[in-house]
Amino acid sequence: MFFHMVLERNMQLHPRSFGLNLRENLVSKLIKDVEGSCSGRHGFVVAITGIESVGKGLVPDGTSSSALVTFPVKYQCLLFRPFRGEILEAFVTLVNRMGFFAEAGPVQIFVSKLLIPDSMEFQAGDMPNYTTSDGSVKIQKECEVRLKIIGTRVDATEIFCVGTINDDFLAVINDPALAA
Amino acid sequence: MAHHHSESDDEDYSYDDDSESEQEEEEEEEPRSSRKKRGRSNPDHSVGSARGKKRKPSGSIFIEDDVIVDDDEVEDEDDVEDGFIEHGEADLGDEDVVGRRHRPFHEPAAFRSRVGAEEYLDFMQEKYSNPRAEYDDEDDYEDGEPTHVDQQALLPSVRDPKLWMVKCAIGREREVAVCLMQKAVDRGSDFKIRSVIALDHLQNFIYIEADMEAHVKEAIKGMRNIFANHKILLVPIREMADVLSVKSKTVELARDTWVRMKLGIYKGDLAQVVDVDDVRRRVTVKLIPRIDLQLLADKQEGSVIVKKKSFVPPPRFMNVDEARELHIRVERRRDRMTGDYFENIGGLLFKDGFLYKKVSTKSISTQNVTPTFDELERFKKSNENGEIDFVDMSTLFANRKKGHFMKGDEVIVVKGDLKNMKGWVEKVDEENVLIRSEMKGLNNPLAVNERELCKYFEPGNHVKVVSGTHKEATGMVVKVDQHVLFILTDTTKQHIRVFADHVVKSAEVTNGVTKMGEYELHDLVLLSNLSFGVIIKLDSEAIQVLKGIPGRTELAIVKHGEIKYKIDKRINVKDRNKNVITVKDVVRVTEGPSKGKQGPVMHIYKGVLFLHDRHNVEHAGFVCVKCSSCVLSGGSYSGADRIVDSFSRLGNSKSPAPVPPSPRRFQRADSGYNSGAGGRHWSGRGGGRGGHDLLVGAYVKVRLGPFKGYRGRIVEVKEKTVRLEHEAKIVTGKLNLPLHTHLVAAC
Numbered sequence: 001m002f003f004h005m006v007l008e009r010n011m012q013l014h015p016r017s018f019g020l021n022l023r024e025n026l027v028s029k030l031i032k033d034v035e036g037s038c039s040g041r042h043g044f045v046v047a048i049t050g051i052e053s054v055g056k057g058l059v060p061d062g063t064s065s066s067a068l069v070t071f072p073v074k075y076q077c078l079l080f081r082p083f084r085g086e087i088l089e090a091f092v093t094l095v096n097r098m099g100f101f102a103e104a105g106p107v108q109i110f111v112s113k114l115l116i117p118d119s120m121e122f123q124a125g126d127m128p129n130y131t132t133s134d135g136s137v138k139i140q141k142e143c144e145v146r147l148k149i150i151g152t153r154v155d156a157t158e159i160f161c162v163g164t165i166n167d168d169f170l171a172v173i174n175d176p177a178l179a180a
Numbered sequence: 181m182a183h184h185h186s187e188s189d190d191e192d193y194s195y196d197d198d199s200e201s202e203q204e205e206e207e208e209e210e211p212r213s214s215r216k217k218r219g220r221s222n223p224d225h226s227v228g229s230a231r232g233k234k235r236k237p238s239g240s241i242f243i244e245d246d247v248i249v250d251d252d253e254v255e256d257e258d259d260v261e262d263g264f265i266e267h268g269e270a271d272l273g274d275e276d277v278v279g280r281r282h283r284p285f286h287e288p289a290a291f292r293s294r295v296g297a298e299e300y301l302d303f304m305q306e307k308y309s310n311p312r313a314e315y316d317d318e319d320d321y322e323d324g325e326p327t328h329v330d331q332q333a334l335l336p337s338v339r340d341p342k343l344w345m346v347k348c349a350i351g352r353e354r355e356v357a358v359c360l361m362q363k364a365v366d367r368g369s370d371f372k373i374r375s376v377i378a379l380d381h382l383q384n385f386i387y388i389e390a391d392m393e394a395h396v397k398e399a400i401k402g403m404r405n406i407f408a409n410h411k412i413l414l415v416p417i418r419e420m421a422d423v424l425s426v427k428s429k430t431v432e433l434a435r436d437t438w439v440r441m442k443l444g445i446y447k448g449d450l451a452q453v454v455d456v457d458d459v460r461r462r463v464t465v466k467l468i469p470r471i472d473l474q475l476l477a478d479k480q481e482g483s484v485i486v487k488k489k490s491f492v493p494p495p496r497f498m499n500v501d502e503a504r505e506l507h508i509r510v511e512r513r514r515d516r517m518t519g520d521y522f523e524n525i526g527g528l529l530f531k532d533g534f535l536y537k538k539v540s541t542k543s544i545s546t547q548n549v550t551p552t553f554d555e556l557e558r559f560k561k562s563n564e565n566g567e568i569d570f571v572d573m574s575t576l577f578a579n580r581k582k583g584h585f586m587k588g589d590e591v592i593v594v595k596g597d598l599k600n601m602k603g604w605v606e607k608v609d610e611e612n613v614l615i616r617s618e619m620k621g622l623n624n625p626l627a628v629n630e631r632e633l634c635k636y637f638e639p640g641n642h643v644k645v646v647s648g649t650h651k652e653a654t655g656m657v658v659k660v661d662q663h664v665l666f667i668l669t670d671t672t673k674q675h676i677r678v679f680a681d682h683v684v685k686s687a688e689v690t691n692g693v694t695k696m697g698e699y700e701l702h703d704l705v706l707l708s709n710l711s712f713g714v715i716i717k718l719d720s721e722a723i724q725v726l727k728g729i730p731g732r733t734e735l736a737i738v739k740h741g742e743i744k745y746k747i748d749k750r751i752n753v754k755d756r757n758k759n760v761i762t763v764k765d766v767v768r769v770t771e772g773p774s775k776g777k778q779g780p781v782m783h784i785y786k787g788v789l790f791l792h793d794r795h796n797v798e799h800a801g802f803v804c805v806k807c808s809s810c811v812l813s814g815g816s817y818s819g820a821d822r823i824v825d826s827f828s829r830l831g832n833s834k835s836p837a838p839v840p841p842s843p844r845r846f847q848r849a850d851s852g853y854n855s856g857a858g859g860r861h862w863s864g865r866g867g868g869r870g871g872h873d874l875l876v877g878a879y880v881k882v883r884l885g886p887f888k889g890y891r892g893r894i895v896e897v898k899e900k901t902v903r904l905e906h907e908a909k910i911v912t913g914k915l916n917l918p919l920h921t922h923l924v925a926a927c
Contacts, residue, residue, distance in 0.1 A: 014877065084640050098675060112675060114659045114666050151640025151656045153670065162640070162656050162668060 001086060003079040006052055007042065009034065012068035013057070027051055030073055036106075040154040043081025044106040050076045082107050082149050082161050089173065090163075092143045095128045102145055107159055111147055115164035117171075137172055144173045336420045341374045343415035343423060344388045344396045351540075352405040353378035353386050354459050359403060360388075373399045377423065380461075387415065387423055433463055438551050439544040445470055446537075449495065450555040451544065454536060461541045468495040468558055469535035471528075473502060495558075497533030498525075552649075585613050585633065586684070592636040593628060594662075602636055635680040637665055644686035650676045654686065699723070702800070704747040704783040704790065707738060712747060714783060714790050716800040726799045728788045730806040732773070733799065751784050753807040761812055767791060768813040774803045778813060 009030065017025040031048055038044045055072035082088065082104070090102035090109055099112040113122065120130040120139065129140035139145060147163040147170055165171040336342075348356045357378040364371045372395035377387040386406075390396045393412055400406045415423060433439075437453045451465035472493040504510055511524040522529040522536065529536045585591065589605045591613070603615035606625045613633055614625035637643060637657045644654045645667070653676060655669040663680050699705060699715055705725065706712045713736060717724035723743065727734040755761050756770065761781055767789065768778040779793040782802070789810065792801045881891045895903045 016877075098673065110668070110673065112658045112666075112668055114675065149640075150658075151642070153642055153656055162658060164639075 006076050008074045011071045011073050043079045046078040046080050048077045086149045089146050109161040109163040111163045115166045117166050146170050341389045341391045343420050345385050345413040347407045347410040349405040350384050356405050438549045439546050440549050442545050443543045450551050462538050464538050467535045469498045470495050498530045590636045591633045594634045595632040643683045648682040706744045708742045714802050726802050730788050730804050756811045759812040767810045769805050769810045771809045777803050
């Protein structure tokens with residue numbers, strides 16, 4: 001699910017970049033640092049939408065003039081965090097015997113073989129896939145699937161999910177191979 | 181009410197006279213007694229029992245009163261003692277009651293004749309009217325056990341019936357006992373013997389309790405299984421109590437329990453109990469047959485002489501058709517007891533592919549029988565509809581160690597009225613577990629028997645395995661199947677099956693066993709046959725190594741001893757474009773079977789790179805490639821903070837012996853490198869100055885040399901030297917320092 005939140009961060013800036021472009025430098029540094037990162041609590045930071053406020057810079061005591069100055073920055077950002085029970089669309093990146101991996105943006109979801117309906121069987125080959133007995137439905141690489149997240153594991157900097165397609169209205173939405 | 185007897189009889193006795201004789205008796209009785217004592221101090225005991233038995237001629241009937249009297253005595257003593265005073269009254273009543281209860285009808289006939297009908301009735305009345313109720317209500321004994329005094333009173337005397345030891349056929353002791361009982365019921369009052377005891381651990385003999393040997397002889401007359409010609413032995417009085425001493429508790433064998441065979445060709449095999457025959461101490465078990473059909477066929481034809489089987493045939497379900505093909509005679513028989521049809525082949529009974537065998541209780545082990553999944557599966561397979569279900573599983577757990585429930589565990593009731601109710605464990609007792617449930621209207625906490633509970637997990641829970649084959653693995657529950665959980669391990673992304681018992685909820689994410697001896701997971705090691713590889717999985721038994729053969733993935737499973745040593749060299753190689761690659765650089769594979777894979781380099785050895793591709797599920801994500809078939813791509817893997825990276829490189833330089841990578845890199849400054857490096861070392865600090873940008877702006881402290889201790893920021897980096905802006909001087913001083921060995925990361 002996406003969230004739009006105000007977060008705060010202490011940015012360290014070298015005095016070299018002070019001057020006219022102080023704010024710009026700060027913002028670009030912030031963007032570079034934060035965008036694309038992931039925290040366990042908030043999820044993935046998709047983008048920074050705006051800067052709310054920049055506090056006064058603090059020169060740390062006791063060190064030389066070439067120390068880094070700390071600016072507390074409040075910024076608005078778009079966050080993405082998967083939740084248990086959430087239904088997402090994802091596209092398949094890897095299919096193997098144990099199940100398949102799918103990605104929904106920055107988060108990777110694994111759907112285990114046990115959570116794939118029994119009607120679908122694994123077929124190895126050049127393009128390994130899961131397919132029904134009559135061949136009508138196929139899950140292979142680059143497929144879009146709708147899946148439900150049954151569990152998330154949050155590391156310090158990474159979120160990993162396990163999903164299922166063993167429910168109503170889940171599984172393949174769109175198969176580019178077939179459509180072509 | 182209980183007292184009046186004692187009072188009336190008190191007049192009959194004078195304690196002083198009896199004390200001497202009593203003391204003698206007391207000495208005899210003391211060693212015999214093995215009963216547990218109440219929490220009274222010893223002096224009391226000895227005093228009490230000193231008054232023990234009054235062996236007056238008429239005393240036998242009034243033996244109970246002895247007890248009461250004793251207690252009186254003891255009571256007096258107690259009044260003097262501390263701590264027991266309060267319990268005085270209550271105890272008296274209890275002991276009294278106990279005395280009465282425990283005193284069997286040793287000589288009802290004699291008693292009755294002596295006392296007369298009315299008095300006898302009165303006696304009976306008192307005996308059974310109140311006390312029992314009281315007895316049951318109160319928490320009588322202090323610790324629930326009869327006193328030493330009581331026990332002494334109950335020991336057999338010369339007046340009591342004696343125990344006679346009688347020889348019988350081996351294995352038939354119980355049968356004989358039951359037969360004698362039946363005979364007693366049939367004969368009624370004629371039968372003079374009191375009881376028969378058949379002990380498990382004593383073969384060939386039974387005990388008969390009777391007054392006279394003649395009674396015994398008469399009773400066993402006509403019994404087939406008793407050797408009447410054998411001498412009947414009398415058990416001495418002192419040893420009578422030992423006959424019935426209690427052993428360790430026996431495991432009850434119930435139907436559907438899992439057991440293991442101890443003897444024969446099925447030794448160690450899992451079996452399920454189908455029928456229990458207590459009398460003959462035999463059980464019928466269900467096994468997966470290990471039958472060599474060929475041998476059977478030959479045997480039936482009579483062509484082959486059956487010699488001792490040197491090999492044990494593998495377990496396999498019996499296929500009757502196969503047997504028929506080989507011309508083995510298959511009879512269809514109907515078992516009298518159960519009414520089922522069995523196939524009889526060569527004397528062995530088969531049904532549904534299983535072998536049903538009658539074995540003695542001794543040849544099966546019931547303790548610590550933990551069936552593995554495979555074994556259970558095989559049993560299940562034959563019963564297609566999964567007759568092996570919950571109930572069987574729970575008998576499995578019945579034998580399990582108790583106390584695997586912890587406070588806070590989520591559990592679900594699996595048996596009984598409250599089936600399928602969820603709750604949380606609050607407290608764990610000996611037998612019962614107190615759980616708290618969300619349901620309204622129930623007493624909270626609720627006491628449930630441990631056997632009826634099972635740990636409950638939902639898919640999506642993060643758990644850790646604490647016992648069993650997959651110990652120390654962590655992962656996410658993917659599927660729950662009654663007692664069995666399917667877990668997706670964190671590290672290897674594999675499915676493992678575990679019992680719910682073995683698992684606890686945990687937020688911990690571990691790699692499972694990461695260290696085995698000196699080798700850690702993901703170490704580069706040299707194997708005994710001079711090949712090398714990366715450890716991708718550590719087990720207690722074996723270590724899985726991805727071999728360093730680029731182009732094809734080869735796994736080797738080795739034992740601990742086969743690993744020579746860990747390879748820990750810092751080597752550099754060049755990639756396709758002649759860029760230098762070191763550990764932690766991100767490369768991309770451009771050709772070969774692993775084409776397209778990308779990831780940081782974990783190990784380099786002999787021109788072979790091991791990179792770790794996160795998206796790769798197999799082999800823990802490791803891919804083995806030749807350095808010439810990949811290109812350097814993107815920045816270093818060490819993360820956003822480049823400073824740390826450079827410091828780590830500088831840090832490397834601290835070690836005296838190996839030549840650190842960074843300066844080497846600088847030394848090899850050729851044009852190709854520069855362009856490559858420039859691209860690689862792009863950093864936000866404003867690049868474009870060749871590969872040294874990383875160091876510029878870094879805050880360092882000089883470690884060696886004349887400028888030791890100086891701190892400063894790096895202004896410029898040249899081939900081998902670095903210019904440092906020193907902080908102390910007001911005027912910006914520049915120090916030209918030789919690189920690497922002299923710099924140290926400063927924070």
